[in-house]
Amino acid sequence: MTTLSKSLQALRDIVDSGRPLAYVKTSEEQRIAKLLAEAAKSFFAAPVPLWTWSLTEGMKQADGSRAEAATARAALDFIAEHPGPALFHLKDFHEPMQESADIRRRLRDLYTGCFDQGKFVFITSPVQFLPPELDRDFAYLELGVPDLPELETFLQSETALLQAAGYTIDGDEATQTLILRALQGLTLDEARHALRRALAGSKHLGRDSLPALYQEKRQLVNRSGMIQFISEGDNIGHIGGLEIMKQWLIERRRLFQQREKLGADIVPKGILVMGISGCGKSLSVKAIANCFELPLYRIDMGEIFSGRHGSPESAFARACRMLEGISPAVVWFDEIEMGITSTESAGEQGRIFAFFLTWMQEKTKGLFVAATANRIDLLPAEMIRKGRFDEVFFVDLPLDDERVDIFRIHLERRGIDASGFNLERLKRFTKGWTGAEVEQCVVAALTTARLEERELNEDDLMYATGNIVPLSKTMKEQVDHIRNWARDRALKASPSEFAT
Template sequence: MLQSDHKDLELVIKSHIPLIIAETKEERRVINMLTDLGFRLGLPLYQWSVTEGLARLEFEAPTQKNLAEPQELLKHIKSNTVASIYVLPDFHPYLDDPVTVRLLKEIALNYEQTPSTIIFVSHDFDVPPEIKMYTAHFELALPSSMKLDDIIRDEAMKWSEKNKYQKVKTDQKSMDQMIRNLSGLTAMDARRLIRRAIENDGAINEDDMPEVMEAKYKLLDRDGALTFEHDTAKFTEVGGLRNLKRWLKLRKDVFLGEDKSLEPPKGVLLVGVQGGGKSLAAKAIAGMWGLPLLRLDMGGLYNKYIGETEKNLRDAIKTAEVMAPCVLWIDEIEKAISGGGSDTDNGTSRRMLGTILTWMSEKDKSIFIVATANEIDRLPPELIRKGRMDEIFFVDLPVAEVREDIFEIHLKKRELVPGDFNLKELAASCEGFTGAEIEQAVVSGLYLAKEKGETLDNTHLLEEIKLTRPLSVVMAEKMTALRLWASDRTVNADIG
């Protein structure tokens, strides 16, 4: 892997491209590679720093502190007639200045006379359009599974040496899972995470995985519409959804790679009434499968500048791929792509839809998609046809038996004893309620009991239920139409 990086960088330099961008956090690694290449290519190698100026790397020489100012540096490079390599770390903040950009362009235009190469090293680099045609990107290869295994074993050995040669406790399953979770990170970042996992308890086990994945997400330094959901759920916290639970249980081992006899599942679309439990189900899928959960807020992708919305989506997808294996929860997917056939937003919705569909068809990473939607009529047919998702589940209003379960869940959650309540009576009194509305009845009942200085019982809950106008009443026509649409187009998430 290391030799491959050397060869790739050497090839880019020999390609006579004046400006090379190495977008990485591993600055020291790039500089070490360039030091080796400088000797091999017989070219002077300089490193610049805004704090120190310009210094020769192959041997000790006085630092030219007078060249710490970016424009003075570029004027010096432009006037130098000896072909050289210049490494410019963290130069990106100075590219807002038109004079700086012009100087870089003039250096590039003069490459035939003086073939000097400037290599920018930065964690983030936006190329100004004026110099884009003179640039090339160089990417450091990420460590392979074999290399990650070596890193883990190396860190385990270091821990052992510091702790009287105790062995780090682990097993092959945990090792394999840790390697999967570290994939997509640089060697430096992977080493930091595994070191922290081992230091906690001298072990590598399943308990380390959630913390590692959360730390991995933070290392990616992504802002915007994609968020890491720290708290997943258990399906014991979700009432009903028996069909969905059975479907997921059957496919768990295949998706996680423990059973390779079948094609892994792609994802599901959950449609239904607001407050019906779609969001909680998405969290429970991640919890059931032991995977990190990323939530993509489609509405949060939008930006007023042309092209930025699509870029935000591509960045979110890229992050999800680095986090794989994971569950990607696309919340209220209809918000961003419902205008797929119109030009009212300058075609942004149509392009967003195209990006999502292409990625869903071509993705090769272990990302299980859970898309949720409240307004199915706003979803384009290209998205909901068979093949895009494995199944479309309809989350309907809970039946009486499930309403009992939901009451039990929310009473236990508040450290109350379900046996002290008549759950059948409560369930019968709230027909047409969603899970969220049942929970709110419990919350309101507790406030009512507190006001009266009493312990919560059926009386308080029944009183609050009586005062509630559920969505099934407030939006009866819309609810009826939704259930009618779903009756022969979807699979009921709870009952067959």
């Protein structure tokens, strides 16, 4: 038996329940029209007619048949007098309902007159409006974004049209799944635009089209103002050190990719990465998205609390719901201790904190949360206990060999062959450095060489080390406090602890 999409199943539930009046909140008129056409064809013992009414076109069927029902009242009279079962699609009917008591009364008459007659009225509108006297008579449905079965049907239809137009489509099942995932969270119109965007510079739709498909999601979240699409990412193998955390992520990636077949308690929910500033927490989050082959979105807590999007708690809730709509994705909460705490249990932050804890437990399986924190002592116990996050990692100061790896990575990123340098010499001069300080050492040495119009050499790196005072010295008490706090509260991201 064919699996119905959630949207079609919701319509079937309304028809099966026998409720003659339904209000569907949606801006996708073409999509709801197709869903109703499918319902008229398959929800009854024999197909029934689908009549559609709008203020501009009156009452008509898909085959061009028309009825004399130009006004809203005439449309309701036509429905009442219709001789047999049928579906009726009334577009933007919220306005006549709002303006006319006569219309509201006629709809109440229809509730009785259509009951058990096989006649079902679907009012669709992008806004929600149900008068109090009609509220209990209507079944209400808010049409969400298409799920995978609906998207799959759409993609099959679109790719057939594209192939007929001369485009080539990668039919590999794994590639088609990636394309579907890239389109998930978009409306069908947005998905259609995304496909056209991906094909604008190429006649081929395949894996290389994924960045263009994600651009449509980027525009979607940018409109919200509260969510930032992070485009730059890095291979997880390009992060120096942190071997335990990297291995954990590589193993969990397989489980996350199989999430549709697994129970919610097995699918990875997310991680909390805490530690010393400059040791690679943000870089790790960006690499997680690359590792999981997912887009990365960052919640902008400054915007949440700005007041430009309503109250902070409602804005935060809308942002989280939007992310669920565009899943699968990696969601980044940066410096989570500054935006989500329970220190004001009766205030906005306390309510946001309570919502966040519940949301972490109940969110869709398609979201992997990656949170970072510096002031880890500000995090309440409820945040870091097992069950909220799958694991809490502590990113310490890099070990000797890890610092050598970080030097090599930053040299090679700048087109310099690291094999010509004896990086082992730098270990004793860079003890206690963060990864960010290693990078700045490379930048300073390279700047000196370029100013003198020559190639970088080993001495440039050595000289640059003398001009950097590491955070572990300037903020020794704070660094020691962070490390002592995390010693027994988090899993170390590297194989062993930095030796002071």
